[in-house]
Structures are given as C-alpha cells and as structure tokens.
Amino acid sequence: MAALMRAHDWERTSVGSPEAWPAALRVAVNLILASPESMFLAWGTDLTFFFNDAYRPILGPRLPRALGSSLPDVWPDAWEQVRPIVELALAGTASRYDDLPLTTARHGVDEQTWWSFSYSPVLDEDEEVCGFLCVVTETTQRVLSERALQAREKELLLITDTLPVLIAFIDRDLVYRFANRAYEDWFFRSPEEVVGLSVRDLLDEAGIAARRAAFEAALAGEPVRLELDWPHRDGRPRIADIRYLPRQADDGTVDGFYVFVLDVTDRKQAERNLREMNDILERRVAERTRDRNALWQLSSDIMLRCGFDGVIIAVNPAWNEVLGWSEEDLVGSSLFELIHPDDLAHTVEGASASADGQSFARFDNRYRHKNGEYRWISWSTRPDEGAINAVGRDFTDERAKAGALRAAEDALRQAQKMEAIGQLTGGVAHDFNNLLTVIKSSTDLLKRPDLQEERRLRYVGAISDTVDRAAKLTGQLLAFARRQALKPEVFELGRSLTSIGDMVGTLTGSRIDVDVRVPAAACFVDADPSQFDTAIVNMVINARDAMNGQGRLVIAMTEASDIPAVQAHPPVSGAFVAVSITDTGGGIAVADMDRIFEPFFTTKGVGHGTGLGLSQVIGFAKQSGGDVHVESDVGHGTTFTLYLPRVADPGASDAPDVEPEPLVDGHGTCVLVVEDNVDVGRFATQALAELGYATVWAANADEALAELATDAERFDVVFSDVVMPGMDGIDLGHEIRRLYHDLPVVLTSGYSHVLAKNGTYGFELLHKPYSVEQLSRILRKVATWRRRKSALGA
Structure with missing residues (x-):
C-alpha cells in the first residue's frame, strides 16, 4: 500500500501533493501502514480514504477505486449506518x-455482515480534529458460527x-452443569434450578451411597450402568435404569x-408378567398336549x-376302523398310493398348495379301503x-344320500316347471279363447246381409x-319372458x-289414502317409460285389491347404493x-x-285379474337391469320395491318430435316390404297401396x-320383419x-330375443300387431327424414 500511495495522483484529491501534507496526516498514514491490524484513515472534511495492506481484503471489488476517494463514496451502502x-x-x-x-x-448483492471496530479522532498541532482512525475486524463468520451453535444447542435442548x-451432565465436583426438563418430573425442580446444585443437594445419603462406586468409575473413564429402586416422591415404587x-x-x-x-x-x-404368562402357557401346553394325545x-x-411329498409320518387308530389300515401298514408309505386314480392329480395339486402355506377348510377325495372299495373322505388341513x-x-x-336328495329335488323342480308351463298355457288358452270368441262372433255378425251401418x-x-286386448296380453307374456323389445330412454x-x-x-278409490313421496333431487334412469x-300401475292395482279398497298406500322414491x-x-x-x-x-x-311372480298365479277370485x-x-325390472324386492308381514301389509339402474343427468333435452300425420294418397313413396309370412306380407302391401304407397314385396333378406342391387334409388324406405329364416331383419338392416347408408330401415316384430337382449341397434321399430295408421306414420317419419337430408346435400 505504501508503493500504491507513492504512485497515486494526490493532486486530484482535496489533500493535495504529499510534500504539502501536514505532519499529523503523515504520522497517521505511517501509523496505519505499519500496523498489522486492519485499519483505515478518513482525513479532512471530505473524509479522504487511506488504508493499509491488512484492510485490502475487506474492500473486495471496491479496492481499485478506494484509495483517495471519499469514505461515503467507498462505502455508500453502509454510510447511513456508520454516519x-x-x-x-x-x-x-x-x-x-x-x-x-x-x-x-x-x-x-446486499448481505448481512458483522464488524468489531474502534473510531479514534486524529488531532493536528492545534488540537483540532482533522480526521479519524478506524481499527476494524470483520466478525461475520464468527457471529454466524456462534448463532448456528446456539441454534443447535437450542435444538438439542428441545430434543432432550x-x-x-432424565439427561444431565455432572462435573468432577459432582455439580450439575446441564439438566433437561425431565428433572421437573423426578425432582420437582426446573432445569434452571438444578444447574449449579451438587448431587448431594438432590439425593439423600442412601442415594449417594448407592451410586458412589458408579460415580468413581465414571470419573475414572469407565462407562457404568446400574438399576436402582428410585421411589417417586409420593412413595410409589419405581425402577430406574441409570447410565453414566x-x-x-x-x-x-x-x-x-x-x-x-x-x-x-x-x-x-411387563417382564414379570411375561414370565408368569410363559409359566402358565407352558402348563396349558402340557395340558393341551395331553388332551391332543x-x-x-x-x-x-x-x-x-x-x-408335502405324500409320505405318511403318523396316523391315529381311527384309520383301522374307517379304512381298515393299521399304523404299521401306513407310516413311511406314500399317501398317493391310496388315492383313487381320478382324484390323484387333484390331491397332488392340493399338496403343492399346502407346501406354499395354503390351508383347506374342506378337501374331498377318495381313499382305498383295505378291502379294495373306495370311500369318500372330507379333509380339513393345515401346513x-x-x-x-x-x-x-x-x-x-x-x-350318496345327498345325491339321491338332489335327484329328487331336480325331479320336483321339473314337475313344478311343468305345472307352471301347464298353468301358463292354460291361462293363455283361456284368455285367447275369450278374445277369439269376441272376434269370431263379430266376424259372423258382419257377414249378415243388410247389416245396418x-x-x-x-x-x-x-x-x-279385442285385438288391442290381445296385444296387451301378448305384451305381458313377453315382459314376463323378458323377450319384449323395450324402447329405453333417459x-x-x-x-x-x-x-x-x-x-x-x-285407480284406488276415495277410501284409500295415497301418499306419494318424491325427493327434490332429480333421479334419472335409462328404461322404457311406458313399461x-x-x-x-300393476303394483298399485295389486295393492288396492290387497286392501279391499280401503287403507293407506305409500309410494316413495329413494336413491339406493345396492339391491339387497x-x-x-x-x-x-x-x-x-x-x-x-x-x-x-x-x-x-x-x-x-x-x-307371486309366476304367470297366471293369483289369489284373487275368478274374473278378478289374469x-x-x-x-x-x-x-320389466330384470330386462332393464334391475330387480323387485318384496317384504310382507301377514296381517299388516306388503312393500314391493322396484330397483332400476340410476344414470347421470343427460342435461337439457331437445324438444320432442311432433308425431307425423299419416301419408295420404298420391305421395308416391316407394317401400321395399321384407316379410316371410305370406298373409302378413300380402296385407302390408295391399294396405300400403290403398294409402298411395308403391310397394315391392321380398319374401326374405336375400330377395x-x-x-336393392337392381336399383336401390327407387326405394324411399325398407320395412322388414325381424324374425325370418336365414338372415334376420337386424342383420339385413x-x-x-x-x-x-342413407336408406332408412324400419323393423317390425312381435317377439325377438335378440331385440329383447340388445335393443333395436338404432333402427325404428314398429311392434306387431300394428294398425295401418301406425305403419303409415312411422314410414312417413323416416321417409321425410331422408328427403330433408337429400335437400341439405347430405
């Protein structure tokens, strides 16, 4: 720094040329240059900055411009703090x-630092202050280290x-220098009160005597461990595990x-209790061993x-009674030699599973009796x-008895099925005979001449x-058989x-009090709303009849997480x-x-229900993915609960389609009718012709x-039966x-297990029997859709 000072251009500073420096300045500069301590000198009103070699590291990046500058310019970031x-x-x-x-x-970058320094005024010959000297030492690292140590000590104290x-440190004079919070529980004194006390202040003479040898060994450098009875202050017994x-x-x-x-x-x-329990357990094991034997x-x-390889280790005497084999016959031989050949693979597989730790609550196989016959044995096993x-x-x-019982039960169930089938066919025949009687009588009367309009x-x-009643009866039969083609919608x-x-x-009459309970929250299902x-209605009518027209009827809807x-x-x-x-x-x-769910089973009188x-x-419930649960208390009432799968809210739905009017004569719509039944096909084509339709009749899908292959453009719609020999109507569609792809297909069926199981696959469906008006409406609907699509260029 002396060399740098000699080379520095002092003329540009307020102190001027070194030759003109006052004696006080020269003395002060020589003082800092000769000092081994970090020092700087601030001189004059400008606080011109001088420093020695020991101070240079403190300046860091400021070093090149520090010499001769003003103190505030050298340390602008710290100036307000030291001013x-x-x-x-x-x-x-x-x-x-x-x-x-x-x-x-x-x-x-701003950083927190710590410093130890002294400021001393420098006086000139007139005893006036002309500057000051600063001896400075940076203590940042020491302060941070001490703070870290204090934090660790606090953390350690918190942990202890x-x-x-109970944790403490005792010096050679047996004086406590550290104690943790546990001393409050043992001595009812805080750690602050314990530190500085002698061991003799906390323990009586008996306690000192019991520990004296341990104290001496520990102070001699030997770790010590001992157990002492150390009663609580209230007299309760306590055992202490002490380590020095x-x-x-x-x-x-x-x-x-x-x-x-x-x-x-x-x-x-707990150790004493465990020893006592072990003694008791040993006695019980001995007793159970005797009982087991x-x-x-x-x-x-x-x-x-x-x-696990099947070699027999031990058998009890019952083998001789049950299978005729003695202990001498079996021990050391292979168990698999006694197994029926048909059960051998199953038994070997079971032994392998047992080797993997599996137990069997029941394992059945056949064992050979000594007389040559095989006996069925049911085993409980544990590896x-x-x-x-x-x-x-x-x-x-x-x-053998169970097999005979199952055969008898199968025969009984078969008989019950035949009885149910007989009841079903008898009921159907009875109802349809009534319907046919009305139709036959009406047709005979229609044949009479000069019949009034x-x-x-x-x-x-x-x-x-009567046809409508017959269709309703058929629909009920199909619903029971789960063969109806539902029209599900959300x-x-x-x-x-x-x-x-x-x-x-x-339906119920004025003497039945009806209470309908519907929750405020909306619940959506995907099912046929009509069904x-x-x-x-069927369940309500059933309930009405069960109450003889008088009582209370509650209809309640709730959400459920399962079907019981x-x-x-x-x-x-x-x-x-x-x-x-x-x-x-x-x-x-x-x-x-x-x-109660059997067809034509009823407890009502004749003429009061089918x-x-x-x-x-x-x-309907089964076909929709749900079920019906019935609870009844004889003399008090019955609850029928219909369960249907719940679906998410579909959101706002579009406005419903307006039912189209039947087509009138002269519209020229061409229909390809596909029907294998001659009578139905002839009726359909004739009826459509009278309504102005052009028709082509095909007896099956191939025709x-x-x-269509000849000229598909001539047809506006295909009207096909579902059940046909060969390719059915769904496959044809x-x-x-x-x-x-843009030719509409309308299906018709009175019964189809495929439709009942999988739905209509997106095709329009007309149920048999259908009227001419119903047929005309649905054909107009699909034909109109196709014309609109063509007009839009689809």
Whole structure:
C-alpha cells in the first residue's frame, strides 16, 4: 500500500501533493501502514480514504477505486449506518463497537455482515480534529458460527426436553452443569434450578451411597450402568435404569460424565408378567398336549400327518376302523398310493398348495379301503413345520344320500316347471279363447246381409278393441319372458312418478289414502317409460285389491347404493333408484311368496285379474337391469320395491318430435316390404297401396338385397320383419346401412330375443300387431327424414 500511495495522483484529491501534507496526516498514514491490524484513515472534511495492506481484503471489488476517494463514496451502502459514529469521532469522541451488524453490497448483492471496530479522532498541532482512525475486524463468520451453535444447542435442548429420559451432565465436583426438563418430573425442580446444585443437594445419603462406586468409575473413564429402586416422591415404587458416560476434555482427562436415567418400572412389570404368562402357557401346553394325545387316540375321525411329498409320518387308530389300515401298514408309505386314480392329480395339486402355506377348510377325495372299495373322505388341513396336519371324515353314505336328495329335488323342480308351463298355457288358452270368441262372433255378425251401418261399426270396434286386448296380453307374456323389445330412454323418474301419482287416486278409490313421496333431487334412469308406468300401475292395482279398497298406500322414491339379496340372488352393488309401494293390506302368505311372480298365479277370485300383472313387473325390472324386492308381514301389509339402474343427468333435452300425420294418397313413396309370412306380407302391401304407397314385396333378406342391387334409388324406405329364416331383419338392416347408408330401415316384430337382449341397434321399430295408421306414420317419419337430408346435400 505504501508503493500504491507513492504512485497515486494526490493532486486530484482535496489533500493535495504529499510534500504539502501536514505532519499529523503523515504520522497517521505511517501509523496505519505499519500496523498489522486492519485499519483505515478518513482525513479532512471530505473524509479522504487511506488504508493499509491488512484492510485490502475487506474492500473486495471496491479496492481499485478506494484509495483517495471519499469514505461515503467507498462505502455508500453502509454510510447511513456508520454516519452517527463518524460524526461522534469528528466531534472528538472515541468509540468502540463489537459485532455491529452492517448491511453491505461488497459483491453486488446486499448481505448481512458483522464488524468489531474502534473510531479514534486524529488531532493536528492545534488540537483540532482533522480526521479519524478506524481499527476494524470483520466478525461475520464468527457471529454466524456462534448463532448456528446456539441454534443447535437450542435444538438439542428441545430434543432432550421432549424425551422421557432424565439427561444431565455432572462435573468432577459432582455439580450439575446441564439438566433437561425431565428433572421437573423426578425432582420437582426446573432445569434452571438444578444447574449449579451438587448431587448431594438432590439425593439423600442412601442415594449417594448407592451410586458412589458408579460415580468413581465414571470419573475414572469407565462407562457404568446400574438399576436402582428410585421411589417417586409420593412413595410409589419405581425402577430406574441409570447410565453414566464419561466425557473427555481436549487434554484427554475426564472432566465429568453424562447421566441418562430411564424409568423402566413398566418394562420390568411387563417382564414379570411375561414370565408368569410363559409359566402358565407352558402348563396349558402340557395340558393341551395331553388332551391332543387323548383326542388322537379316541377320535372317530381319521387324523394324518404327512410330508408335502405324500409320505405318511403318523396316523391315529381311527384309520383301522374307517379304512381298515393299521399304523404299521401306513407310516413311511406314500399317501398317493391310496388315492383313487381320478382324484390323484387333484390331491397332488392340493399338496403343492399346502407346501406354499395354503390351508383347506374342506378337501374331498377318495381313499382305498383295505378291502379294495373306495370311500369318500372330507379333509380339513393345515401346513405346519414342513408337513401337513389333516383331519378327515368319511362322508360316503352322506354323499350318496345327498345325491339321491338332489335327484329328487331336480325331479320336483321339473314337475313344478311343468305345472307352471301347464298353468301358463292354460291361462293363455283361456284368455285367447275369450278374445277369439269376441272376434269370431263379430266376424259372423258382419257377414249378415243388410247389416245396418251402426251395427257394422260396433262389430268392427269390438274386433279392434279385442285385438288391442290381445296385444296387451301378448305384451305381458313377453315382459314376463323378458323377450319384449323395450324402447329405453333417459328420463327423470320423479317427474314420471308424480304424473302417475296424480292418477292413482282414480285407480284406488276415495277410501284409500295415497301418499306419494318424491325427493327434490332429480333421479334419472335409462328404461322404457311406458313399461315403467305400466309396472307402477300393476303394483298399485295389486295393492288396492290387497286392501279391499280401503287403507293407506305409500309410494316413495329413494336413491339406493345396492339391491339387497333377493331369494337365492346375492346383493348387487351399484347406483340405483328404488320405488317402494307399501300397502296396509292383509299381506302375502309365506307359502305364496315364492310364486307371486309366476304367470297366471293369483289369489284373487275368478274374473278378478289374469295373474300377469306382477309377471310384467318382474320381467320389466330384470330386462332393464334391475330387480323387485318384496317384504310382507301377514296381517299388516306388503312393500314391493322396484330397483332400476340410476344414470347421470343427460342435461337439457331437445324438444320432442311432433308425431307425423299419416301419408295420404298420391305421395308416391316407394317401400321395399321384407316379410316371410305370406298373409302378413300380402296385407302390408295391399294396405300400403290403398294409402298411395308403391310397394315391392321380398319374401326374405336375400330377395331384398337382390332388389336393392337392381336399383336401390327407387326405394324411399325398407320395412322388414325381424324374425325370418336365414338372415334376420337386424342383420339385413346392418347390411343395408353398409351398402346404402342413407336408406332408412324400419323393423317390425312381435317377439325377438335378440331385440329383447340388445335393443333395436338404432333402427325404428314398429311392434306387431300394428294398425295401418301406425305403419303409415312411422314410414312417413323416416321417409321425410331422408328427403330433408337429400335437400341439405347430405
């Protein structure tokens, strides 16, 4: 720094040329240059900055421009913090500071630093203050280290205070230098009160005597562990596990020892209890061993211990009684030699599973008796220590009896099925004979000459009404058989139930109090709304008749997370909506509960119902993915609960399609009719022709595809039956979609298991029997759709 000062251009500073410097400045500069301490000098009113070699590292990046600059310019970031100290020194007062915090930016970023320094005024010949000297030492690292150490000590103290262990340090004079919070529990003194006390201040003479040898050993450098009875202050017994760990000073001498004391009273008591339990267990094991040996000898069930390879280790005497083999015959031989050949692979597989640790609650196979016959044995097994322990029971006779019982039950069920079929066919025949009687009588009367128009219309109306009744009866039969083609759609069940509730009073009469409970939250299902309405009406009518027209009827809708077990069917988890119909009638007899859903089964009198109402309900529920649960209390009433799968809210739906009017003469719509039944095909083509349709009749799918291949453009719509020999109507519809994607297809069917199971695949469906007006409406609907699509250029 002396060389740098000589080379510096001082003429540009307020102090001027060094030759003109006053004596006080020269003395001060020589003083800092000769000092081994970090020093700087601030001279004059400008506080011109001088510093020595020891100070240079403190400047960092400021070093090149520091010499000769003003102190505030050298340390602008710290100036406001040190200004009061500078002003004090310039006023003639010296000061000293230790670990003063200063925020500096020595490396371009603000950082917290700490410094120890002294400011001393420099006087000139006239005793006037002309500057000041600063001896400075950066203590940042020491302060940070001390703070880290203090933090670690606090953390250590926090940890030791949370431990349920008494922890302390005792010096060679047996004076406590550290104690944790546990001392409050042991001595009722805080750690602050313990530190500085002697061991003799806390322990009585007996306690000192019990520990004296341990103290001496620990101070001699030997770790010590001992257990002492150390009663609580309230007199309760306590056992302490005490450890003394010597601590060595830097010179290798022991300056004291750490103390660790743990209350092991509970552990010692647990050890005593464990020893007592072991003694009891040993006695019980001995007793059970005697009992097991007695059971082994006296049991009528056969017992076995064998290896996983099938080699027999031990058998009990019952083997001789059950299978004729003695212990000498079996021990050491292979168990697999006694197994029936058909059961051998199954048994070997079971032994392999046992080797993997599997136990069997029941394992059945056949064993050869000594007389050559085979007996059925049911085993309970458990693997243990490389072997299989098994207990077997001979159930050959029981198995034979069970087989005979199953055969008898199968025969009974078959007879019941035949009875049900006979009842079904008899009921169908009875109802259809009634319907045919009306139709036959009406047609005979229509043949009479000179029949008045009024009577003709009445007879035709009777025939039409009877056909509707026949269609309804057929629909009920198909619903029971789950063969109806449903038209499912997503609808809000509560709204539909509320609508039905408005008409229930009409069905039940004024003497039945009807309570319809629909929750505020909307519940949506994907089902046939018409069939749902019919099912509810059927159950309401059933409840009305059960109450003889007087009582209380509650219709309630709730959400359900499962379908409870129904007869032999297990519970089904999922999201469902439950509609319960509860009446106060006489209930259902227990003997009738299993038959209530059978077709034509009814407890009502003749002429009061067909017995198909509940059959329709169960058929609709099952086909829709749900079920029906029935609870009845004889004399108090019955609850029918219909479960349907719940679906998400589909959002706002489009406005419903307006039902089209039937087509009138002269429209020229061309229909390809596909029908294998000659009478139905002839009727359909004639009826359509009278309404102005052009028709081509194909007797099967192959003929229909041939007509389309000739000229598909001439047809506006294809009207096909579903059930036909060869390719059915659904397959034909798919083929037409593939070949002629914009040609509409309308299907018709009175029965199809394919439609019942999978739906209509997106095709329009017209149910048989259908009227000419219904046929015309649906054909107009699809034909109009095609013309609109063509007009839009689709």
